Amino acid sequence: MKKISKNVILAVILFGMLTSCEKEFDLKVKDTESKIVINSIFNTTEPICAEIVKNSPAMGVIEINELKNATVSLYENDNFVENLVYQKTSSDFIGIFISTTTAVVGKEYTIKVNDPVLKEAEAKDLGILNILQFWDF
Numbered sequence: 001m002k003k004i005s006k007n008v009i010l011a012v013i014l015f016g017m018l019t020s021c022e023k024e025f026d027l028k029v030k031d032t033e034s035k036i037v038i039n040s041i042f043n044t045t046e047p048i049c050a051e052i053v054k055n056s057p058a059m060g061v062i063e064i065n066e067l068k069n070a071t072v073s074l075y076e077n078d079n080f081v082e083n084l085v086y087q088k089t090s091s092d093f094i095g096i097f098i099s100t101t102t103a104v105v106g107k108e109y110t111i112k113v114n115d116p117v118l119k120e121a122e123a124k125d126l127g128i129l130n131i132l133q134f135w136d137f
């Protein structure tokens with residue numbers, strides 16, 4: 001009986017020590033300016049498209065801020081091809097800018113985004129690869 005009492009008392013003391021330790025940590029993060037975020041995957045089977053949004057602050061509420069009015073331009077080997085067109089259906093969570101161009105292996109593609117309020121941003125591919133689909137075997 002004494003052994004059970006000692007274990008209970010020890011458990012209560014240990015629990016009290018562990019739960020009473022608390023330290024607040026005030027994280028100081030420098031506010032950064034808003035920037036354009038480009039999300040795009042280039043492949044040889046579908047037209048090139050991109051999601052264009054504004055980043056959220058590091059310590060604020062995370063929101064998806066689409067840049068519907070941005071000018072999104074596509075370049076192939078540094079030559080202008082076309083401006084992408086914004087499209088969004090009722091079933092889409094976020095709209096996309098879509099082109100009529102499908103990527104070609106061996107060519108380099110760049111997407112440049114201009115927004116009236118934010119600075120220009122650009123994204124380049126890392127090289128277009130041929131995509132093998134499982135039915136190609």
